[in-house]
Amino acid sequence: MEVDEGANPALDKDQKMEDTEEEERQQQSKDDNEAGKGKQVSSKKSVFDEELLRVYYARLFPHDAMFRWLSYGNDPDRADEQSQIDSDYFMRREFSFTMADDVYIRYLCFRDASEFRQLIERKNPHKIDIGPLYTLPPKNNKSVKAAAFKPVERELVFDIDLTDYDEVRLGCTPDMMWDRGSWLYMSVAMKIVDEALREDFGFEHLVWIFSGRRGVHCWVSDKRARQLEDKERKAVVDYLTLIVGNENAAQRVQLSHPLHPEIFDKMVLSPEGQDILCEKSRWDKVLKLIPNKELRARLDSAWASDDGKDSRFRWKQLKATTEDEIKRLSKDRSGGNKKTIALLRKVVPTILIVFCYPRLDVNVSTHRNHLLKSPFVIHPKTGKVCVPILDVANADAFDPNDVPTLPKLADEINAADPNMEGPLYLQTSMKPYLEGFEKQFLKPLYNTIKREWREANEKLAAESGDW
Incomplete structure (x- = not known):
């Protein structure tokens, strides 16, 4: 009242x-x-x-x-x-x-x-x-x-x-x-x-x-x-x-402000933080931010079979796998993969911002x-x-x-x-x-x-x- x-x-x-x-x-x-x-x-x-x-x-x-x-x-x-x-x-x-x-x-x-x-x-x-x-x-x-x-x-x-x-x-x-x-x-x-x-x-x-x-x-x-x-x-x-609200964050991220990777490591990867890639229920939150379905499935399968690896190892693997996919798609000179490549280049900075930037x-x-x-x-x-x-x-x-x-x-x-x-x-x-x-x-x-x-x-x- x-x-x-x-x-x-x-x-x-x-x-x-x-x-x-x-x-x-x-x-x-x-x-x-x-x-x-x-x-x-x-x-x-x-x-x-x-x-x-x-x-x-x-x-x-x-x-x-x-x-x-x-x-x-x-x-x-x-x-x-x-x-x-x-x-x-x-x-x-x-x-x-x-x-x-x-x-x-x-x-x-x-x-x-x-x-x-x-x-x-x-x-x-x-x-x-x-x-x-x-x-x-x-x-x-x-x-x-x-x-x-x-x-x-x-x-x-x-x-x-x-x-x-x-x-x-x-x-x-x-x-x-x-x-x-x-x-x-x-x-x-x-x-x-x-x-x-x-x-x-x-x-x-x-x-x-x-x-x-x-x-x-x-x-x-x-x-x-x-x-x-x-x-x-x-x-x-x-x-x-950079992020407003809490729905469909990946689609709304503006990549105009860089964020130091050490912040992400401390907050999200370390055991003292969120340890976000230590198990499937956690890494699913990260994989949903990857726009490429085949790449999501490949990483999900790799992480499910490498029991014992920590979040830092899997983060490096995500970055390397994404970069390899960008290189593979870039070999196609027809230009048909430009949109996919552009989206994949945003994967790492998008994840950094979604998990770390002020809301x-x-x-x-x-x-x-x-x-x-x-x-x-x-x-x-x-x-x-x-x-x-x-x-x-x-x-x-x-x-x-x-x-x-x-x-x-x-x-x-x-x-x-x-x-x-x-x-x-x-x-x-x-x-x-x-x-x-x-x-x-x-x-x-x-x-x-x-x-x-x-x-x-x-x-x-x-x-x-x-x-």
């Missing part, structure tokens, strides 16, 4: 704002710590519990960090300190809450971090989704004509879900536990998309988030990315998308009015925290089975030393994720924001002659 609720900046000024922000963060952490000292949390072992969720929102959820991210420096309480601040910026951002019994509340908005925190702690939502900025505060959407209420800004986001690989992937769907081979699909997809976004599009401020269950999300927060129109977002997604949810990325699950919420099916994956280059080492969970955090809160200085999260498994989000994502983002403010004010000063 859906419910509708409705001056020229000097360096010392930047430093003053930064110092004030840090003081407020420390004070909020201190307040959170003091409020919970000496109180024991019911350590229930169900993966998702409303009482534990309420404790999590009150004591560990990073309300202030989330506000600093999604406001991009536009804090209404600091408007007199910086002329570039838009006091209504955060207020125009849509949030939605999913409550118990799937009650869905849309068009929520907040003036500042305090309002954001208060409603989260009061409502105790099972899920929080983040939407775009609109032309006016979302709560006022019914007060104007539809044409006057439209999304104008949102992070460029990407959603990669393991279920989209089911036609080629082996193993169970990881509702609770991931196998290593399945996680490799996510880590490789992240590396490919991250590299393309940074090198081909020049984006800098990306954060990857484990969805808490079956996939990963990427949030691109550069101002240029946030201001892309839907058609421009589609162009980015089209550039990155993106196109609609999530292209439509600005689409909402996406917030980082740091608890997935209600698994109890896992949607934590950032901070080292994409080493994403293989990320273990989705070892992220903080609601029951685990309850135990850590109970075991925390109430006399220890510093915020509570320092004594929990949230520490590396919250510190990493702050230092590796928010700090560089705010360096860029402050630089852009200086440049904008200097330009205004130059135009007005007011130096």
Whole structure:
């Protein structure tokens, strides 16, 4: 059920704002710590519990960090300190809450971090989704004509879900536990998309988030990315998308982007990966991508009689057999085999891409009015925290089975030393994720924001002659 609720900046000024922000963060952490000292949390072992969720929102959820991210420096309480601040910026951002019994509340908005925190702690939502900025505060959407209420800004986001690989992937769907081979699909997809976004599009401020269950999300927060129109977002997604959906993949593959064979070996051939050619039920997934019926039958027969050979051996055999068939057909000078030869030349790169290339949810990325699950919420099916994956280059080492969970955090809160200085999260498994989000994502983002403010004010000063 859906419910509708409705001056020229000097360096010392930047430093003053930064110092004030840090003081407020420390004070909020201190307040959170003091409020919970000496109180024991019911350590229930169900993966998702409303009482534990309420404790999590009150004591560990990073309300202030989330506000600093999604406001991009536009804090209404600091408007007199910086002329570039838009006091209504955060207020125009849509949030939605999913409550118990799937009650869905849309068009929520907040003036500042305090309002954001208060409603989260009061409502105790099972899920929080983040939407775009609109032309006016979302709560006022019914007060104007539809044409006057439209999304104008949102992070460029990407959603990669393991279920989209089911036609080629082996193993169970990881509702609770991931196998290593399945996680490799996510880590490789992240590396490919991250590299393309940074090198081909020049984006800098990306954060990857484990969805808490079956996939990963990427949030691109550069101002240029946030201001892309839907058609421009589609162009980015089209550039990155080689496979759409999960039916008849071989017929839809575009071979415009090479993929290193080592990725295929690690993900698909190795015993640590999918080991896709180790038995008939597995190699049939590969053979169906070969358009030549006779060649499929020849390889199937050879593999069925060579018991004991591994996937790497059979992959080499597939490549050699395909190349031999191309050479044989090329001897016919009549030209009657040109189409078959062209298809056979695509066999190896097609298999590489079908098994390895990222599969993106196109609609999530292209439509600005689409909402996406917030980082740091608890997935209600698994109890896992949607934590950032901070080292994409080493994403293989990320273990989705070892992220903080609601029951685990309850135990850590109970075991925390109430006399220890510093915020509570320092004594929990949230520490590396919250510190990493702050230092590796928010700090560089705010360096860029402050630089852009200086440049904008200097330009205004130059135009007005007011130096």
